[in-house]
Amino acid sequence: MFSPSSPPTGLLEKVFQYIDLHQDEFVQTLKEWVAVESDSVQPVLRLRRELLRMMGLAADRLRNLGAHVDLVDTGFQQLPDGQSLPIPPIILAELGNDPKKPTVCFYGHLDVQPARQEDGWVTDPHTLTEVDGKLYGRGTTDNKGPVLAWINAVSTFRALDEDLPVNIKFVIEGMEEAGSLALEELVQKEKAGFFSSVDYIVISDNLWISRRTPALTCGTRGNSYFMVEVKCRDQDFHSGTFGGILNEPMADLVALLGSLVDSSGRILIPGIYDHLAPVTEEEKRTYEAIDLDLEEYRNSSQVKKFLFDTKEELLMHLWRYPSLSIHGIEGAFHEPGAKTVIPGRVIGKFSIRLVPHMNISVVEKQVKQHLDYIFSKRNSSNQMTVSMTLGLHPWVANIRDNQYLAAKRAIKTVFGTEPDMIRDGSTIPIAKIFQGTIRKSVMMLPLGAVDDGEHSQKEKINRWNYIEGSKLFAAFFLEMAKLH
Ligand SMILES: Cn1cncc1C[C@H](NC(=O)CCN)C(=O)O
Ligand SMILES: [Zn+2]
Ligand SMILES: [Zn+2]
Structure with missing residues (x-):
């Protein structure tokens, strides 16, 4: 849809070419992951076993990349009826520890919301199905696709036998949809351990406000x-x-x-x-700049009338x-x-x-x-x-951090445009916990489009978003290395 402003050169060009050529493999892995019914919301043993299997698959994938992987045991969830169920282990993984490079840590989750075909899915929610470039399936956009896009970016450097521009860490959990049980405790415990070398944290667990224009998220309620x-x-x-x-x-x-x-x-x-917090003039201008077609948004939401008629008012009531x-x-x-x-x-x-x-x-x-x-x-x-x-707690980014600059440049390279600087009306609790506990810069870099339907029937990620998103992460690694 967008053509890059100037063609990427050298290494980046090789990386993009590799990702384009191997996109069917990347989609195939997403298909395998979507096939695992890793629902953390319904507290039943069968699904906890699926979650365990999901974390195992991800651990294997990361080990194949050469990462050092820890599956941290997190104990049991006590249910109100006195039963207890195992909590899936949290993955802490590390790839590279060159002191000259920045260390970027990616957080994502592999548990999903419940989905049954009878709820109104056209296709089986656990069989990834492509229709017109849309990859339908539970977890495709929330959050298996973005986790894999990050892994695809890393694996591309490995496959090309190229040095990774940054040290990479992963925190991948399986209980996000149930309130991230055990994660806060682990972050506190590993503050001086696993997290001590982390310079930046990236979360890709929300959506753009547009179907076309990429976004950077600067705050959540x-x-x-x-x-x-x-x-x-x-x-x-x-x-x-x-x-x-x-x-x-x-x-x-x-x-x-x-x-x-x-x-x-x-x-x-x-x-x-x-x-x-008072609304500043600078803040007002950010709402004006956002690519949002109110009518399209209203129609695609199937709502007759929203409480507010202007883009600015609507966004302010969603975000701030x-x-x-x-x-x-x-x-x-x-x-x-x-x-x-x-x-x-x-x-x-x-x-x-x-x-x-x-x-x-x-x-x-x-x-x-x-x-x-x-x-x-x-x-x-x-x-x-x-x-x-x-x-x-609500969370607000420091958009003057280096990683926001690096992400803007990477977006420009891959999509040929400036990102929408957005907030998100929902809550990603771990962002504030990371920021407050390990005191490092947190950025949200979403890949999915506004109509992906997280938590809803017919959840999907566009093939375009998934593949260009993988390129975006690769370009981001290179930009981070340049800035460090
Ligand atoms: C479980 N919970 C209860 N209060 C808030 C939440 C988190 C939930 N988070 C998301 O939906 C992330 C979207 N990318 C939400 O905001 O409702
Ligand atoms: Zn999510
Ligand atoms: Zn979710």
């Missing part, structure tokens, strides 16, 4: 996840026998959930907007303002049909996407105070319990 339980008793009631004489838990809960956000998207919790979403009600009657039940105990679930400079414990207090106030006004005899079950 955090998340605070709440459960609000309203309980009368543990058992359900019959509305014929008890309807009319009870404070119904569901009525309390619906009022509580209904008090959180208004129809214009504004969060109604007092104080929640008190600690937002908090938002509150109501996710579900545990214990509610939700099946088809008409059942005359009064649920005895219900749990409402909602979360707030956090942005700089919101403080997680302040948000927690504000939410609890607000819900206490709304509940007390109802004078209900039920019991309300609020808990925050996740507190994930």
Whole structure:
């Protein structure tokens, strides 16, 4: 789609040619990886075995490249029902340790979201299927494709018998979709070990905002996840026998959930907007520069109307303002049909996407105070319990870091264009943990297009994105070496 501004010369040209010539092999390996049902979300032993197999395949692939690979044992996951399941080992791998070269560490994950063909897939989610240059399959874009693109880039230098321009490290986990269990602990433990020689961290686990224009991601929102339980008793009631004489838990809960956000998207919790980073003129200009066709975005999302009409407002509300979403009600009657039940105990679930400079414990207090106030006004005899079950920090990049410059140059070489400098509305918790714990520069360099459908039916990565992405990583290694 894009032609490079000036043809790459010498080594880079050889590398690009190799990647083009071997693209079917690269797609074949992706096919083998997609065939592994490495679902970390459903806590069942069969799938944990698949995850184990997935990590084994990746370890073998890295060993074949000559990497030193550690499969770090991370113990067990305790489930609420008392069962425990093994957590797949985390891969820590290393290729090269030349003190004259910078050391770039790639983080990725090989676990995937659940996928069943009945959910609305046209093709079997675990059989990679190519249609019109689109490689359909669960995990193709999130995150097996990008992990392999990095490996393809490294393997190309090896295959050409060329010296790697940088030292490479890998952190590859298998529990990202379940909240990266055990990873934070491992990062802390290896701070002075594995991570001591790391200069830069690259994550490729989000998408462009465009179908065509590559992007660099400069920030992600955090998340605070709440459960609000309203309980009368543990058992359900019959509305014929008890309807009319009870404070119904569901009525309390619906009022509580209904008090959180208004129809214009504004969060109604007092104080929640008190600690937002001010919008600067420079920041405003970044939204203007982004390649986003609002109509196309709206149509491809199959939404009649968004809350905001301009590109700038839309992006700001996705990336740099908090938002509150109501996710579900545990214990509610939700099946088809008409059942005359009064649920005895219900749990409402909602979360707030956090942005700089919101403080997680302040948000927690504000939410609890607000819900206490709304509940007390109802004078209900039920019991309300609020808990925050996740507190994930927002992350902002330092885009003046060398690696952002190197990535921009590599994008220019491969795609012949400047990247969109974007943020992402979702949360990649490990970014902030890396930044805070090992105190090294973190960059997000996504490969997938806006319509890849992560977590959704018909997830895909375009062959073009996968192959040009492999070139992008190779070009990035060379640019990093030049800057060091
Ligand atoms: C599990 N979880 C609960 N709160 C936040 C998360 C992470 C999740 N992360 C992604 O989706 C990454 C997208 N590339 C999200 O942002 O919802
Ligand atoms: Zn992911
Ligand atoms: Zn995901």
